[in-house]
Amino acid sequence: MAVVYQSPERGETRWDEAGRTDVVANSHDPEFIRPVVVSYTPQGRQPLRIVLYDVDTLKSDVRSIKLASQDYLGEAEVSLSEVLAAPNKVLEVPLLDMVKGQQLPKGCVLELKAEELVQANQTVRLLFSAEGLGNASKRVDPFLKVLKQRPSGDWVPLFKTEVRSKNPEPIWAPIEVDILQLCSADEQRPLKLQVYNYDKGGQHKLLGEAVSSLAALRALVLQPLAARKLDLLAPGAAALAGLPATAPSKQGVVALEPAGRTALGLGEATGVAAPAAGSGLGGAVAEPAPAAPPPSAAAPAGSGVPGGSKTGTLVVRQVQVREGLTASDRLADKLAPFTIVGGGRVGEALAGMGPGHDVVVKRGEAVQGPEGPIVVCTRNDDLQAVVDATPADQRKDLVFIQNGMLQPWLEERGLGDNTQVLVYFAVAKKGDPPTDGKTDVNPEGLTAAHGPHAEAFAERLHAAGLSCKVLSKDEFQKSMLEKLIWISAFMLVGARHGGCTVGQVEAQHRDEVDQLIQELAAAGAPALGVSLNPGVEDRLLAYARSVAHFPTAVKEFQWRNGWFWGLSQQAAAGGRPDPCPKHSAWLKEVGAV
Numbered sequence: 001m002a003v004v005y006q007s008p009e010r011g012e013t014r015w016d017e018a019g020r021t022d023v024v025a026n027s028h029d030p031e032f033i034r035p036v037v038v039s040y041t042p043q044g045r046q047p048l049r050i051v052l053y054d055v056d057t058l059k060s061d062v063r064s065i066k067l068a069s070q071d072y073l074g075e076a077e078v079s080l081s082e083v084l085a086a087p088n089k090v091l092e093v094p095l096l097d098m099v100k101g102q103q104l105p106k107g108c109v110l111e112l113k114a115e116e117l118v119q120a121n122q123t124v125r126l127l128f129s130a131e132g133l134g135n136a137s138k139r140v141d142p143f144l145k146v147l148k149q150r151p152s153g154d155w156v157p158l159f160k161t162e163v164r165s166k167n168p169e170p171i172w173a174p175i176e177v178d179i180l181q182l183c184s185a186d187e188q189r190p191l192k193l194q195v196y197n198y199d200k201g202g203q204h205k206l207l208g209e210a211v212s213s214l215a216a217l218r219a220l221v222l223q224p225l226a227a228r229k230l231d232l233l234a235p236g237a238a239a240l241a242g243l244p245a246t247a248p249s250k251q252g253v254v255a256l257e258p259a260g261r262t263a264l265g266l267g268e269a270t271g272v273a274a275p276a277a278g279s280g281l282g283g284a285v286a287e288p289a290p291a292a293p294p295p296s297a298a299a300p301a302g303s304g305v306p307g308g309s310k311t312g313t314l315v316v317r318q319v320q321v322r323e324g325l326t327a328s329d330r331l332a333d334k335l336a337p338f339t340i341v342g343g344g345r346v347g348e349a350l351a352g353m354g355p356g357h358d359v360v361v362k363r364g365e366a367v368q369g370p371e372g373p374i375v376v377c378t379r380n381d382d383l384q385a386v387v388d389a390t391p392a393d394q395r396k397d398l399v400f401i402q403n404g405m406l407q408p409w410l411e412e413r414g415l416g417d418n419t420q421v422l423v424y425f426a427v428a429k430k431g432d433p434p435t436d437g438k439t440d441v442n443p444e445g446l447t448a449a450h451g452p453h454a455e456a457f458a459e460r461l462h463a464a465g466l467s468c469k470v471l472s473k474d475e476f477q478k479s480m481l482e483k484l485i486w487i488s489a490f491m492l493v494g495a496r497h498g499g500c501t502v503g504q505v506e507a508q509h510r511d512e513v514d515q516l517i518q519e520l521a522a523a524g525a526p527a528l529g530v531s532l533n534p535g536v537e538d539r540l541l542a543y544a545r546s547v548a549h550f551p552t553a554v555k556e557f558q559w560r561n562g563w564f565w566g567l568s569q570q571a572a573a574g575g576r577p578d579p580c581p582k583h584s585a586w587l588k589e590v591g592a593v
Helices: 080-085 179-183 214-220 327-334 345-352 380-389 392-397 407-412 454-463 473-496 502-508 510-528 536-546 561-573 581-589
Strands: 002-006 016-020 036-038 047-054 071-079 090-094 109-113 122-131 142-149 155-160 175-178 190-197 205-213 229-233 264-266 310-323 339-341 359-361 374-376 398-400 419-422 448-450
Touching: 002 036, 016 036, 047 080, 047 109, 071 080, 071 090, 080 090, 122 142, 122 179, 142 179, 155 175, 155 179, 175 179, 179 214, 190 310, 205 214, 205 310, 214 310, 339 345, 345 359, 380 398, 392 398, 419 454, 419 473, 448 454, 448 473, 473 502, 473 510, 473 536, 473 561, 473 581, 502 510, 502 536, 510 536, 510 561, 510 581, 561 581
Parallel strands: 339 359, 339 374, 374 398, 398 419
Antiparallel strands: 002 016, 002 047, 036 264, 047 071, 090 109, 122 175, 122 310, 142 155, 142 190, 190 205, 205 229, 229 310, 419 448
């Protein structure tokens, strides 16, 4: 991860953090996607300090990463004016180890790429799918990466979609992006669309790519869906008609590229390499990517080049350019007010995301508020009191966000069709901004909702920049069971080992938690009448890594481990084998039953 600092003048000891890139896991040559935006004043030098860290604690919100706990790699100091004065606004500088007071080995360099942006107030919504990426005999876990071409001809990455596990025909979640970040408000600016096969170790394989532009994509969506297709060609074979061949991209450097509005953007990174052993960065400099074919070989705008090796098809399902307010502003304006029961961390955070006229009800008070969602932000043990305090004609509006198996309890009270939410965003303490529930396996986010008020809940989270999927009842049941398996398995294994953290369970007791996940999934899925999607263990282990600091303990037994214990008890009463033998034995071992 790279952290960018600003100082009023070179030589001053005060440095103010301007922003952070994303974290690229397991890579000596990282390519950062997240840009950093800084304001530009033509009259000043505007010193910048860029510090690189080896991040050991992965979190979905990079702002919450404690830098003092990470490994320092090196840094460089430049001025913004130097970057802007460099040819093509690209400046390469050596990396220094200021702790040891020496320059890092040859090859450890920092490359800054900058672009001045004009003001624009438009948001672009993009929705893509793909076809024919693989076959039944080969696993494909695809994600889409979008890059734009700079005036100098090189390409810089803008964003990535989520990974769709074992899916050769994925439909990715919609993307909303500022038009400045996407194409610098120039709809003719070339865009490269690349589909990769995800690899846990970071060695993602490029399956194919196409080159287009926002203008070409907007024209394409005017066609019937069956005609909105771009050929995905082998790397280096795709080009846009009339465009020059792309310049080779440098590897083994860090590139900071623009995003945002009336500012100079710094932020995308293409890597750090140090050929010398023991430098802390390691690895060799990669070869330049092949240049695109000359314009004469290019196909019509928005399509691949004939003669290239076709590897699949990209389907452009939606392109919208919205004028005026940003996506978050528009959503906030139309948000419906909530009644929020419970003023703790989550309740306060939800109220802070709203339009400003929510009604917050404390536990024990009568539930009175505007017509619409009544979000229950209390412990499970308080649920009955909340239901009793809610007028009978408004109980259908109750929204339950608690962990655990709620469905039997809800159905007993005639609330089985109420809205439920699987909350994965975290609030460390009251007043802190929420951290989104994203992992390296599910970068699209894990929070999900189902029921009458699911859309309203999702809109509120989206307005705050958080993820939330609205799921069908069947898909929600699957996701709910996965979260129940996660909390039951990790809490129980952690309790067996002195209440260690979730991260220690994932790192040090992987075999035990793997066995328990498999056992609980095998018992829980048929009990609910669902079939879990492949990759359950990968998803649950990834979530554990994202909340590695969480402590473990077996608690709220009725709602969590108690459901699986109930399956064991039912089997015993019927003379059948225990479907969860390890779970039962370990519950007895820790004294939970």
